[in-house]
Structures are given as structure tokens and as C-alpha cells.
Amino acid sequence: MTTVHIVGAGMAGLAAAVALIKAGRKVVLHEAAGHAGGRCRSFHDGRLDRSIDNGNHLMLGANRALFDYLDDIGAPGGLVGQERAALPFVDIRSGERWTLRPNGGRLPWWIMSASRRVPKSRARDYLAALRLAWASPEATVVDCLGDAPGRLYERLWKPLTDAVLNTDPHEAAARLLWPVVYATFGQGEAACRAYVARDGLSPNLVDPALAFIARNGGQVRFGRRLRALERGGGLVRSLVFTDDEVPLSAGDAAIIAVPSWNMGTLLPELALPEGTRAIVNGHYRLDRRVTLPEGSRLLGMIGGTAQWLFARDDVVSVTVSAADRLVQQANEALAETLWADVARALDLGAAPLPPWRIVNEKRATFAQTPAALARRPGPRVGLSNVFLAGDWTDTGLPATIEGAVLSGRRAARSALESH
Ligand SMILES: Cc1cc2nc3c(=O)[nH]c(=O)nc-3n(C[C@H](O)[C@H](O)[C@H](O)COP(=O)(O)OP(=O)(O)OC[C@H]3O[C@@H](n4cnc5c(N)ncnc54)[C@H](O)[C@@H]3O)c2cc1C
Numbered sequence: 001m002t003t004v005h006i007v008g009a010g011m012a013g014l015a016a017a018v019a020l021i022k023a024g025r026k027v028v029l030h031e032a033a034g035h036a037g038g039r040c041r042s043f044h045d046g047r048l049d050r051s052i053d054n055g056n057h058l059m060l061g062a063n064r065a066l067f068d069y070l071d072d073i074g075a076p077g078g079l080v081g082q083e084r085a086a087l088p089f090v091d092i093r094s095g096e097r098w099t100l101r102p103n104g105g106r107l108p109w110w111i112m113s114a115s116r117r118v119p120k121s122r123a124r125d126y127l128a129a130l131r132l133a134w135a136s137p138e139a140t141v142v143d144c145l146g147d148a149p150g151r152l153y154e155r156l157w158k159p160l161t162d163a164v165l166n167t168d169p170h171e172a173a174a175r176l177l178w179p180v181v182y183a184t185f186g187q188g189e190a191a192c193r194a195y196v197a198r199d200g201l202s203p204n205l206v207d208p209a210l211a212f213i214a215r216n217g218g219q220v221r222f223g224r225r226l227r228a229l230e231r232g233g234g235l236v237r238s239l240v241f242t243d244d245e246v247p248l249s250a251g252d253a254a255i256i257a258v259p260s261w262n263m264g265t266l267l268p269e270l271a272l273p274e275g276t277r278a279i280v281n282g283h284y285r286l287d288r289r290v291t292l293p294e295g296s297r298l299l300g301m302i303g304g305t306a307q308w309l310f311a312r313d314d315v316v317s318v319t320v321s322a323a324d325r326l327v328q329q330a331n332e333a334l335a336e337t338l339w340a341d342v343a344r345a346l347d348l349g350a351a352p353l354p355p356w357r358i359v360n361e362k363r364a365t366f367a368q369t370p371a372a373l374a375r376r377p378g379p380r381v382g383l384s385n386v387f388l389a390g391d392w393t394d395t396g397l398p399a400t401i402e403g404a405v406l407s408g409r410r411a412a413r414s415a416l417e418s419h
Pocket of ligand 1: 007008009010011012013030031032033036037038039040054055056057058059224225226227257258259262279280281361363364365389390391392399400401402404
């Protein structure tokens, strides 16, 4: 039987492997690191003595490809979500709190209700979001929505853009925000429900996929870095790894599912999105279990440094996206700054700094600017037996788990159609 070799065992590579196995194909995954999951993983932190995720990952009811993937690997209960969509916020400076409550049904009438929308905003402020639908490829989020202080910009559009595109709204591509705004606010309340991994990213999203692959005869090989693609006659003849070479026989194919910043040496002729943006996460172990307002899985934070707060048992984690300036700071200072925001958000008073861990992901995603958007390739790159996957490829979605899964499934489909 012919084999599909998949390089990179992040969410894109795993999703490709699962789709190919379901179609009856033999797969071998090659991963440079000693573990799977890539930018979506958990690890045991000795200082906190807890398993933590590299970063808080928020998923949405609208993420159909992800839910299908979880069904396929036999782990549908891996995500826990809200029973009703509700997004609580706190303004760290004033202590003001409010909750966004999208309604059921496709017509977003919640924007007409003062108790369901951002305080002091007007229904017509939200209609500005429709400008994203017709945004030119060059437009930024601020070009479409403005950045006037005191209205929705600070309390909704900026936090949403930072979270979804990991890029400041002044440079983030408007076209990439629209699919998420539409999916979350234009497809009814269930699409807006926030989901998080029940126990952690690895146990819920990654390990069940590895078990599925092993159960179905697939192989996963760790510590294997792809160095080059040896080409000839419009196809790739062999995959050159650090220690060995894997020839591709007739009918074999390869899916390359590595981040854009690792692609340059593999396909130097490919125009790639340039630039990356960082995400900082601060994790704190408290002396008790924490629950958030409205039984929510997360809390939006305005006016401080931390942007989103997540809680799992006694660990509270905060996220700062588009955080390139922040990663220059010493971790100790960052831990203090973020803790001050946490203490205010949770009304903890002058609580001393608990055990903490800062995780800086300097290359969390590519910079999702209009220029980068124009440089996202599809799965086909002019080689008949090689296909691309990854959150940075042209999925029409931002660089997210949903985008990564979609890209993996799409690359698998292309490989199946060609072979
Ligand atoms: C801190 C943080 C927070 C995030 N928050 C969210 C969120 O809230 N919601 C959301 O949906 N998304 C979020 N994301 C984005 C999400 O994690 C990514 O979009 C997704 O995991 C990307 O998956 P991928 O498979 O495309 O790439 P990766 O996860 O980067 O996987 C690529 C794999 O390829 C391997 N590799 C690289 N080069 C080679 C080589 N030459 N040979 C072999 N293997 C190689 C890497 O080791 C890696 O395992 C976040 C990301 C970070 C870092």
C-alpha cells in the first residue's frame, strides 16, 4: 500500500493523519520535537506542580472542523463549553463589570438590548462590523471600525482582534476578522459559546489523536526534523531528514504541516507570510479552586496588561496577545504586573504573588496583516505529490486551531484526489 508521509505533528498534521486514516490510507508522521501538539500542548510544570497548557486556548461552538476531528478520534467530550453564550468582562481601572449575551437564532437582536451589550454602546455601533464583510484586501480592522476612544473599540473590537488575530487592530487584516465575527455573532448563540479543553490541550486534543493513529496502524516518529525536499520531474523524490532519507515511491505523497517560519528552507521559491507575533501567558497556582462569573470559562479584562483570564481548578491563567513588546521584559516583572491585574479582576485585594510561571511564545502565530494575507498559499504548490497544511496556509480563517484542523483535512483531501 502506498504511504502518505506527514511532516509536523501539530493540530494540522494530526488532523491530516486522522482524515487519511479514515479514508483507508497508510500514514507516517514525522515530528522534529519529542512530543506532538506543536503550539497546542500541555506540560508538567515543576514550580506549580500542575500540568499546564503552553497557552490558554479558546475555542468556539462555531468551530465545526474541530468538533468533527474530536468525534473522529473518539474524544467528543474533550471540550467543555458554556450552556448559554455569555462573555463577562471587567474594567481593571474602574472595576466596572458587564456581560455580553448573544441571543439564540440568527438575527442578532441582542445588540438592541442595553443589558446584553457593552455598557454605553449603541446598537448602531455594532452595525459597523458589517464593513468587515466588504473590506478590501488591504484594509486593516481600524480602517473599517475606527479606533475612537470611549465606544466599542476599547471594549470589544480591540480585545476581539487581539484575541482572534494576535495582531494589533491598526495592522490586522479586516478580512480575517469577518469570518469570526460572522460565525460568532451572525450564526446564533450556540456558535458563540466558549469552549476550553476539559483537562488540558494534550490530554484532550492531542493524545487521543495519537492513540487513534496507533490503533489504526499509523506511525508517529519523534525527533525527526525535515531538512530538505529532494526534487525532480515536478515531484519530490525523497524527504531528507537530519539522520536519514525517506524515498517517496510512486503513489506515495507528503503533507508538510510545519509553521511558515520553518518552510523557507524547504520550498525557497514559495512567497511566505512575513513576521510573527508573540503571546504571553501567566499561570498562577492559588490555594483554592477558582470559579468565574456566570459559570464562564473565561473573563475579558480591559484597561490593564492582562487581556483574558481562564481558570482550571486552582490554576488561574492570563493571556496577552500581540505581546511583542512585553516579551522583552523580565519574567519576574511580568509575573508581578499580570498578577496585579488578576488580583483586581478576582477581587483578591493585596494578595501576595503566588507560585507562577510565565510562558512566552515569541512566534505564537504569523502577523495577520493584509500583506501576509496575500502570501498564504493553498495546499497545492506545483509538486504533484506534496501538499501544504498549517494554520498559516490560506484557509480563509485566522491562525487558530480551527484553521489548522481545516488545513490538515484539506491537504488530506488534495492528497487523496491526486493519488
Ligand atoms: C500561546 C498561544 C495561544 C493560542 N491561543 C489560541 C486560542 O485561544 N484559540 C485558537 O484556536 N488558537 C490559538 N492559538 C493558535 C494555535 O495554537 C495554532 O494555530 C495551532 O496550534 C497551529 O497548529 P499547526 O499544526 O498549524 O502548527 P504547529 O502547532 O506549529 O505544528 C507544527 C509542528 O511541526 C513541527 N516541525 C516544525 N518544523 C519541522 C521540521 N522541519 N521537521 C519536522 N517537524 C517540524 C513542530 O515541532 C510542530 O510540532 C494559540 C497559539 C499560542 C502559541
